[in-house]
Amino acid sequence: MNKFKFDQQTEELLYKKSIPNILHDGAQFEDIPITLLQTQEIVNNSPINGIKPDDVVTVHNMHMGAKYVLEHYKDFDFENLKELHAYTGADDTVNAGQLRKGVGAVQTTRGEFTPDRVYEQLAQENFENLLNDPQLDGDTKAAKVFSSLSRAQLFNDTNKRTAVLAANIPLLREGAGVFYIPEPAMENTLQLMSDYYWNNDDRLLVAVLKDVAINDYDGKTFYDPKHDYYEYADEYKKHINLFKGLNAKGILGKEKVQELTRPPYFPEQSGPEIKR
Template structure:
């Protein structure tokens, strides 16, 4: 598996990129909850205006994602990602959607369409796993994707796990100048097939490599030397 860092952005560039892409990130992630707004409608809602014909629940999903990314943008540069950040992100993502938000799940849940049943997460084990991911010798981009898929499969929270995991991965990406990860609406069907396979097998190499190859974005500067 080849998952090196594609980008090496400074803090100013990373914040600029996330701000520029926030509507696209919110729009893509909202599709995970079957929100059917157009990109233009999503942009209008993110910008704080109402859109006729959109349900209150769908608007809540979009605004929750927006608030989660606004929290990420305020994280101090070079912050080490840890469980408290993931919980805070979930407190925005799952606000008014879940039994509880911002705390680890304390009961059993099932994942629709798969036989795999996640166990109830233990805080000490989650903290230990996050440390193991953070301290391994792979690239920072690999670590962000590794955490993202670990968090999805473990189902750390009562609700909003995929959205929380993606925003958390982007927190890691932004804090380390790595660009952003975004699974677009057009990629969701194939990605869902890979995710189902991962849930059933706990083998993440294929989905991490595919995500790296197809879903990492950043700032590509034109090399002026090529014009000389």
Template sequence: MLTRQQNIFLAKKTFTELVFNTAYIEGCNVTFPQTQTIIDGAVVSGISVDDIQTVLNLRDGWKFIISSVDEPLTLEYICKVNEYVSRNESLEWGVLRKGTVGVGEFIPTIPVKEDVLKEIDRINGINQSVDRALEYFAYACKQQLFWDGNKRTSTMVASKILIENGEGILTIGKDNAEEFNVTLNNWYLKNELQPLKDCLRKCIRTLEI
């Protein structure tokens, strides 16, 4: 296990990788060097405005996560993460969605605030921090709490839990992308949770001490 200070160092050290990987699982068409250039605020040619917006939002979202690991995990906090992630990309950002969305063949129910608060309380009551992070990710992705940016928001919130407890960072890279997409789809359609959690455990990045 890392100290919190070591974990924050890891997050800062791998910052561009975190942004790149989070963009990659959303199908964002940018390379690693282009991601670094966009993070630095320089102009990149040949990249769509939408992809640049996504990277800038992820940059700001990850900065917020790193700077706020001591804050309690509340619905307000989660909405703030989504506000960073989905800014100018969604119908609304930073608020629970009020209408129907579909993820392929899967159509989640519209989130009810009282039910979401109960789930957050349940998840906060899970003793083991890695289990807590993965349980949050699985719940929030399947419930599709927001109009857009649910995987990105869930990844960051799960990482906040991990960083806070010195357990590493959740970052789903190319090597795990196919398994992640398959297991996430099976969680949506077949309610198979353990394979998704097993995949996510492989995606927790730690620091070699």
């Protein structure tokens, strides 16, 4: 079940107001030394000092991608995903908008990870089936879209920036909030992503993302009426800082983390009878 349920107008307003937070995620993925306030100034097209021109262009291109998501989320498909990457990776990625053909490699906290080869038909089926799966709520879709696109590395570069934008599509469709990783949660989230790249088990990462990355907060205002009181802002910060200090156990609990990190159980299946 989704954490939030907003009407379309409120949901789109929340997304638009949260764009600086989403773009700041992209900057952190690239280790760009920029503050949330400076990101907001780029969004507002205000003069800005102390930021490299190339970094300003990177954030600006991601802003164009954020606008593209808002314009196309209702009927978003795999071709739109490639268009989104063309915006987000413009001037920053070889063959922006085109799928990766080479081997590719990702630097993680556990070393260099080599993603699977990209087969367009399979990639399209995986993305569109996930985005349109009637068995999954919007929160789960958002977490899985971000996780799977980040790991698949469909493009030569700019994959996580594209993924964090694409993760907002199911939330926009269902009025279910906005997806971005709060700055205090970024370091531990990257560690969980690294683990997921290597073990291909998204259960813990998805559970954490559903908890910390799906928000009703645009950086100034909480949109859920249940959160519209002064003390909630402190409760929210404490919750995020629990994750920062204790990792997943701080927000999910020790038993839940153990459950989500046990080897998946696959019931034994009897094969065909063999006659001697």
